[in-house]
Amino acid sequence: MKLSNSSEYSLLAMLALVDCYHNGDLMQIKEIAELQGIPNRYLEQLLATLRCRGLINSIRGSKGGYVLAHDPRKITVLDVLTSIEGVEINASTNNTTLENIESSVVEEIWQEACQAANLVLQKYSLQDLWEKQTTQPQRALMYYI
Template identity: 55%
Template sequence: MEISCKSEYAILALLEMATHYQSGEPMQIRQIAAQQNIPDRYLEQLLATLRRGGIIKSQRGSKGGYLLAREPRRISIFEVLECLEGLDVRTDQDDIKPRTVDSFVVEEIWQEACQAANSVFQNYTLQDLCEKRDSRRQLDIMYYI
């Protein structure tokens, strides 16, 4: 399993917004894109999807931009991935060929792996990612001293 570029960029953008959540100031696309090295146009599409999913909200005007719709600790990574990817792990091959015991066993294990991954994503929030990032930065600083 790999994280898609779309999901990675979206999580990075949300992490940037989570970092600035306490200020209450909306962030502009170009600001987020520059900080996280994400193409502006692509980020614009991702933020529109996240807005429709209720994860972020937009504010119009000269000081407008995007904000998290809820506190970072209330937005799970699973919710973000579900908004972007759908996370439907069922296979569509059921209609194409007859089911065998072997294919059933493979699908059963695949479903178990996906459920385990989803459980991990449900247990992590944007706040958790911010804390992990901050502790990693502290370790990097300590390493260079």
Template identity: 45%
Template sequence: MELSCKTEYTLLALLELTGHYNQGEPLQIRQIAAQQNIPDRYLEQLLATLRRGNLVRSQRGAKGGYILAREPWRITLLDIMNCLDGSTATTSGSQTNAITEASAIVQETWQEVRDRTNDILRDYTLQDLWEKLNNRQQLNIMYYI
């Protein structure tokens, strides 16, 4: 499994919103795009999807923009993946008509992989990613002093 560009850009945008969550002020698309090097038009589409999924809220007006719809510690990576990809974060296995013992084993194993992947995604929140980012930035600052 690989991290898609769509997922990476979404997570970067959400991390930017997480960093500004406590300030309570929305961020404009151009601010997020500039900070995270995401194309404006693509980011606009991603944020619209996240808004429809109730992960972000938008505010209109001169000081408008986007803000997280709930606390970053209450938004899991599974929530984000489900919002982006539909009701399940991982794709289902092939649906073969003839079920053999071998295909049943493959399907059962693939279901276990999906379940474990979803468990891991459910365990991580935006807050967890934000804290990892802050820790890494602190290490980098300390290293260069």
């Protein structure tokens, strides 16, 4: 399993909005894009999807921007990923009949792994990610000449 760019960028944008939620501020697309290193156009599409799914709100105007629609403790990582990807992590739904017992066993294990992944993603809220992020020491960049 691999986290798609869309999902990663969406989580990063949502984490930026957690900061603003605590301060009661709004954040504009260009601020989020610069802070998280996300291309503006791509971020616009992601934020539009998150807004349509009810995870964020947008405020129009010169001092407008984006804000979380709910408390960050109530938005899970799984909520963000399913909003962007469209479905929960699950095994491929091939309509083909399993040819042998080995295929059946592999499919069963894969289903179990996907269920475990969903449980972990449901367990963590944006607040949890934000707290992990703020408690980790910042990595210093080392420049060599």
